[in-house]
Amino acid sequence: MVAIIDYDAGNIKSVEKALHHLGQQVEITRDREKIMAADHVILPGVGAFGDAMEKLNQYDLVTVIHDVVKKGTPFLGICLGLQLLFERSDEAPGVEGLGVLEGEILRIPDAEGLKIPHMGWNSLTFSGSGRLFKGIENGAYVYFVHSYYLKAKDDRIVTATTDYSTLIHASVEKGNVFACQFHPEKSSDVGLKILENFCDCQGEK
Numbered sequence: 001m002v003a004i005i006d007y008d009a010g011n012i013k014s015v016e017k018a019l020h021h022l023g024q025q026v027e028i029t030r031d032r033e034k035i036m037a038a039d040h041v042i043l044p045g046v047g048a049f050g051d052a053m054e055k056l057n058q059y060d061l062v063t064v065i066h067d068v069v070k071k072g073t074p075f076l077g078i079c080l081g082l083q084l085l086f087e088r089s090d091e092a093p094g095v096e097g098l099g100v101l102e103g104e105i106l107r108i109p110d111a112e113g114l115k116i117p118h119m120g121w122n123s124l125t126f127s128g129s130g131r132l133f134k135g136i137e138n139g140a141y142v143y144f145v146h147s148y149y150l151k152a153k154d155d156r157i158v159t160a161t162t163d164y165s166t167l168i169h170a171s172v173e174k175g176n177v178f179a180c181q182f183h184p185e186k187s188s189d190v191g192l193k194i195l196e197n198f199c200d201c202q203g204e205k
Contacts, residue, residue: 001039002024002026003038003041004016004026004027004028004029004041005030005035005042005061005065006029007059009045009046010046011046011079011183011185012028012044012045014186015044015185016028017185018184018191018192018195021192030059032064035068036067036073038068039073039074040074040075040076040199040201041074041075042076042077042078042198043081043085044077044081044185045080045081045084046080046145048092049083049091049095050095052084053092053095053096053097053098065098065100069177071203072175072203073176074178074201074202074203075176076178076180077177079146079181079182079183081179082179082180083097083150084097085100085177086098086100086102086105086150086152087102087103088104088105089105090104090105090107090148091107091148101152101174101177101179102152103150103152103154104150104151104153105148105149105151106148106150108149108166108168109165109166110165118144118145118146119144119145120143120144121141122142122182123140123141124138124139124142124162124170124171125160125162126138127155127158127159128158128159129159130160131173131178131197132171132180132194132197133197134197135193140190141187142183142187142194143182143187144162144164144170144183145183149164152169157173157174158171159171159173168181169181170182175204178198
């Protein structure tokens with residue numbers, strides 16, 4: 001079973017629909033026991049960093065997320081879900097992120113001819129043998145919607161990048177933790193393959 005963490009964020013139903021299309025059993029929940037018992041866990045989201053952290057704390061989900069990561073369950077952060085896994089964000093100065101991974105979320109720099117938020121299809125450059133991208137060609141296009149981007153502290157966890165005004169760490173992987181700034185659930189067949197690859201990942205003991 002795939003648990004999708006429910007913290008009132010946008011876009012949760014789109015992720016559920018994509019997983020159902022892949023034949024996965026899915027539950028949208030904030031129940032600790034159900035999340036801890038799941039085979040895979042996803043933290044999706046569209047929204048603001050500060051508001052999201054407030055909701056995760058309100059629903060007592062911060063400890064649950066840390067515990068499910070420590071357990072070794074495959075865990076995927078999507079868009080805002082990626083950003084929340086890191087330590088801090090320019091969007092909400094003074095608000096601590098989950099700190100599961102080291103790095104910070106910065107505002108995309110203004111650049112002539114580029115609109116912010118960044119909305120649309122961009123190609124990925126793979127920077128390692130990321131398990132999410134098995135069977136996907138380098139340069140594949142995926143769909144982004146964001147005004148802030150990840151700069152990971154350790155480049156070795158970065159599995160894909162894209163360029164939009166600056167070099168964006170588009171996907172990371174460390175142990176059982178995966179995250180992508182783009183929306184696989186909105187990225188057509190490539191995105192479905194990424195979600196399928198995640199669901200094929202085994203937990204770590």
